[in-house]
Amino acid sequence: MRLVSLGLSLLAAHLPLWGQTTSVAISGPTRGVQAQPMTFRLMNGSQQLKPDSWRQLYNPDRYLGNEYVSSFDLQLQANGDGSLTATAPYPERYKIAAVQGGQQYAAAVVVPPTTSPVKMKVLSFLLNSQLDKVHAASQIALASHIGADWAYVGDSF
């Protein structure tokens, strides 16, 4: 079930994103909980709209952009009032879109692990030629923000 579209999905794939430039936008959580239903609504100011369809957005194959979007499938359920209930099976960042009147509006939700399953958060540091200590120190400092608590030092990957 790669494409979890709810009607008009093929058309929607080619529609522009308007979410940030008009008063119409998706309202819903930006952070979610794994396996817990999340509700999204398409709003025009304080008025809820009933979109033509909802769908999940993916980055394409051979994606060259910077955006983190999972291709794990959200479980999507369109509700009678026009809202969407989405449930994330795995901790990732997901994108959804509502299509209405020929326009597509997008939103993203991050689902972090409820508790980190990783007992040792390991990053590998590659050391296989002459060391530039200034460069190495800057790389280590940047990497320290990722959340790893172990560093593997080796060579030749």
Next chain:
Amino acid sequence: MDLNTPGSYTYTDQPGGWCNANPLSDVAWLVDELHANGFKVMIQPSVYATYESIVDQLQLFLPGAIGTYPKVDLSQVPALFNAWSKMAVDLATLMAQHQAEMFLPGTHDTVVDSTTSDLWNATAATMLPSIRSVYKGQIWWGPIQQCGDAFPFDYSLVDGIWFSGLLVSASSPPCTFLSPPGLNNVHAEQMLSFIRADRAAGSGFSVGQKQGLPMLWMDFNPYPIDGMNYVGSHWAGMAGIAHGIASDMVPTDPGLRDFQEPVDYLDAVMEAGVVESSFQAVAVNSVYLVGPGFVNILEQPALLASLTNWFGGDWNYTHPASPTPRLMCCFRYCP
């Protein structure tokens, strides 16, 4: 280690003209720097050798090792292992001085002849207690391949096992590396199914459980290359053959880049290996310490954000869509 003069095998700390290895003083500096940034440190030494004008990892010159390299005579293998053992104990002594938390000596994935593997096990049986006499951190052993041990080993000598994910394919049947080839346009759901099948079929995945030891998934390479989910770190050779990628620094075909595939691969491996199985972690390759490279995880924003989500790191620092993506300044392709 220069193997050209039988009977006088010794390891040399300082690199010579034929060898680009780092001196142990650099490794010691690195341990201190990593500690200063909040990391615990695990060290795995490698030894390079030169033999008959060829330079590569030492174990590739052992009797029975795969490949076309010349092999040292079996009579010289004890001296070679003794030299390795001295290097390992010397490095352990240095790591004890710098309080590195884990040491991974040796290599266990090279298939050699049975006499050589027996000699290596005999060496390990004396080397590991010698290391423990000078070093009080954890000692882990490996790598274990997904489809089983290259040769038997006494795991009661060590504290944990590292598993090589090098040949784990996320889009082809288990234990069939590159034959048949995997899929290029494959998504996280499909990758997860393949890796679950790998896990069910490969005896290497369960060695830790059988031995009662923790296990770490290593050699995991989420490179931004179309098809990397099945070629892994062999892409430079294998993908080069298939796709014409000639160099890891100067891609010949930018159209073969794919920043989404490593994200999906990472997520599928985390789910199958850590969440659903008993691995302590997936050790993600790599932060480059020696210069830029497109496989450097610090130059892959999408992957970096995914990893930060799994590790519970500073999302505002690493995610490009965050209100204050402070790490963006290091991405060479961003303004």
